[in-house]
Amino acid sequence: MLDLASAHAEVADEIAAGWADILARTAFVGGPRVAAFETDYATWSGIRHCVGVGNGTDALELALRALGVRAGDECIMPANTFIATAEAVARAGATPVLVDCDEDTALIDVEAAAAAVTERTRVVLPVHLYGQTAAVEELRAVLPEGVAILEDAAQSQGARRHGVAAGKLGDIAGTSFYPGKNLGAYGDAGAVLTDRDDLAEAIRLLRDHGSPRKYEHSVLGFNSRLDALQAVVLSAKLRRLDDWNAARRAAAARYDELLSDVDGVVGPVVAEGNEPVWHLYVVRVAERARVLRELHESGIGAGIHYPVPVHRTEAFAHLGLGSGAFPVTERLADEIISLPMFPDITPAQQERVVSVLAAAVRR
Numbered sequence: 001m002l003d004l005a006s007a008h009a010e011v012a013d014e015i016a017a018g019w020a021d022i023l024a025r026t027a028f029v030g031g032p033r034v035a036a037f038e039t040d041y042a043t044w045s046g047i048r049h050c051v052g053v054g055n056g057t058d059a060l061e062l063a064l065r066a067l068g069v070r071a072g073d074e075c076i077m078p079a080n081t082f083i084a085t086a087e088a089v090a091r092a093g094a095t096p097v098l099v100d101c102d103e104d105t106a107l108i109d110v111e112a113a114a115a116a117v118t119e120r121t122r123v124v125l126p127v128h129l130y131g132q133t134a135a136v137e138e139l140r141a142v143l144p145e146g147v148a149i150l151e152d153a154a155q156s157q158g159a160r161r162h163g164v165a166a167g168k169l170g171d172i173a174g175t176s177f178y179p180g181k182n183l184g185a186y187g188d189a190g191a192v193l194t195d196r197d198d199l200a201e202a203i204r205l206l207r208d209h210g211s212p213r214k215y216e217h218s219v220l221g222f223n224s225r226l227d228a229l230q231a232v233v234l235s236a237k238l239r240r241l242d243d244w245n246a247a248r249r250a251a252a253a254r255y256d257e258l259l260s261d262v263d264g265v266v267g268p269v270v271a272e273g274n275e276p277v278w279h280l281y282v283v284r285v286a287e288r289a290r291v292l293r294e295l296h297e298s299g300i301g302a303g304i305h306y307p308v309p310v311h312r313t314e315a316f317a318h319l320g321l322g323s324g325a326f327p328v329t330e331r332l333a334d335e336i337i338s339l340p341m342f343p344d345i346t347p348a349q350q351e352r353v354v355s356v357l358a359a360a361v362r363r
């Protein structure tokens with residue numbers, strides 16, 4: 001599914017040197033390495049501020065809090081996402097209002113989002129799922145003024161929509177550097193991205209005990225900081241990320257080509273204006289359980305992202321949304337398979353994946 005070892009080999013020496021320096025100085029949290037990464041990431045994405053935090057879920061929660069989300073507020077988000085999007089909303093004290101997704105792209109359905117707006121709606125969270133950017137400008141056009149847009153950019157580092165970087169399309173964005181993401185740390189890490197100075201300032205307070213200066217605490221904060229060891233990893237990998245994303249694009253094009261004459265496999269659809277970074281390459285098949293089993297039996301590490309939509313999880317059963325609430329999301333959850341996808345996947349590996357997949361769907 002994913003080979004992190006070859007990416008590590010490319011950056012191993014740089015990371016070893018950076019870590020040796022940190023160990024010698026014993027400065028583990030914050031400091032110049034973290035600041036350097038924040039500046040590099042902001043410059044690379046063309047966004048004014050990058051504020052490093054502990055993980056992607058915290059990034060989303062702190063962004064919601066910086067936007068002023070409170071108990072009783074409603075936050076509209078797709079049911080078709082990783083659970084963390086909903087966790088962040090619930091942890092900020094608000095209610096996740098789930099909506100269905102588009103059948104082709106699996107991204108938030110803009111009309112459904114518009115229809116879900118009430119007087120309590122405070123934020124909409126489009127999720128740039130699988131590395132493809134949601135239609136943020138279309139959302140903006142249908143949302144009332146005063147409703148903010150928080151992008152869940154955990155799967156979209158380097159993706160663009162009409163030339164603009166994911167994370168710069170809304171008011172603020174949260175991203176994750178979990179090891180398996182396109183830009184992955186060696187542990188948990190995340191960041192909040194925004195062009196707005198006021199929001200960046202609020203995040204800097206919230207991530208560090210609400211503290212503008214040591215032992216001054218102006219707001220109730222959290223402990224969610226990016227540590228220096230992770231910043232070293234992220235800086236080294238960021239320098240290669242454009243190349244790695246290009247390699248993912250080439251691999252996606254090769255899958256498209258190999259699958260073009262395979263009946264029974266529906267490939268991913270890229271929306272107009274999007275340059276995805278192929279965090280995942282997701283296809284749809286009938287008889288998914290059997291097909292996936294055959295892939296696994298042939299030693300192919302395919303996965304499902306995600307098998308259980310948010311409203312069907314036990315954790316969000318209290319939302320009272322049963323089976324049938326979001327037909328597109330539920331259909332996708334039954335049919336999708338994520339094929340192996342990483343920068344160093346070889347043509348031979350992809351040919352083997354497709355030949356096993358083609359044989360399975362023919363049966």
Ligand SMILES: *Cc1c(COP(=O)(O)O)cnc(C)c1O
Binds near residue numbers: 055127
């Ligand atoms: C990974 C991910 C997150 C959460 O990131 P963590 O760093 O694991 O907390 C949030 N949203 C989406 C869509 C993700 O893929």
